[in-house]
Amino acid sequence: MNTWLVARRDLVGYLRSYAGFAIISGCLLIDGLLFNFVALGQGAEYSHKVLEEFFNLTSGLTMIAAILFTMPTLAEEHDNGTDVLLRTSAVSDRSVVLGKFFGAMGMLGLLVALTAYMPAMILVNGKISLAHVAVGYLGLMLLGSSVASIGVFASSLFRTQLPAGVIGGVITVAMLLGWAGSQVTDPPFTDVLAYVALYQGHFEAFKEGRLLSGGVIFYLSVTFVFLTLATTVLQSRRHE
Numbered sequence: 001m002n003t004w005l006v007a008r009r010d011l012v013g014y015l016r017s018y019a020g021f022a023i024i025s026g027c028l029l030i031d032g033l034l035f036n037f038v039a040l041g042q043g044a045e046y047s048h049k050v051l052e053e054f055f056n057l058t059s060g061l062t063m064i065a066a067i068l069f070t071m072p073t074l075a076e077e078h079d080n081g082t083d084v085l086l087r088t089s090a091v092s093d094r095s096v097v098l099g100k101f102f103g104a105m106g107m108l109g110l111l112v113a114l115t116a117y118m119p120a121m122i123l124v125n126g127k128i129s130l131a132h133v134a135v136g137y138l139g140l141m142l143l144g145s146s147v148a149s150i151g152v153f154a155s156s157l158f159r160t161q162l163p164a165g166v167i168g169g170v171i172t173v174a175m176l177l178g179w180a181g182s183q184v185t186d187p188p189f190t191d192v193l194a195y196v197a198l199y200q201g202h203f204e205a206f207k208e209g210r211l212l213s214g215g216v217i218f219y220l221s222v223t224f225v226f227l228t229l230a231t232t233v234l235q236s237r238r239h240e
Helices: 002-016 018-042 047-070 075-080 083-088 093-122 130-157 161-176 178-182 189-196 203-207 213-238
Strands: none
Touching: 002 018, 002 093, 018 047, 018 093, 047 093, 047 130, 047 161, 047 203, 075 130, 075 161, 093 130, 093 213, 130 161, 130 203, 130 213, 161 178, 178 189, 203 213
16 A cells, blocks of 8 residues: 555656656657658558567667656655655555656556557558557566666665666666677676676567567566665665
């Protein structure tokens, strides 16, 4: 119950602020332009290829939005001094972290849902599989969940938003570059770096409409690990 109270508080805060709508509007504008110029502007293409390109483009903006939505989650509480109330309240650290995470995911879900008009545009001159669309959107939310958990963890480390956003972005980029690192290292590091890569090897199946349990497990595992780390940071501060 406490988790949902924190999530609702944050979600209402996002919806009442200009920042939340600015992030959504900016991402939708950029995504729409890229979709028209890159996906639809490449000439004759099979519909499923255009859809794959849509998910490819939207995945990048989903990750950026996840960082932007989560950078103020815990850092803002420190900055405003309201973290003291959270630490001394009956709400557990895990409930605080999960509430902050679900609040940010609510906004991210709204952003992702508002992109639905772009796949619908493909239907004007082509055909797409609804299963492909569903799997692709599931992949976007799982990818967003992983990056959001990284953002919440980064936000738990700092008392201001900017360094939280920077560190969250750095961790995300480092995990994205895992695939490139796997190409220039020797075993066993090759397999490890390839596995932790956020995009290659995991999201590509989703954008192609293939639902693989390995990808679902990977993204849920990343989410669990970083939310657990964020909870550990809060617990350590409660005893300061």
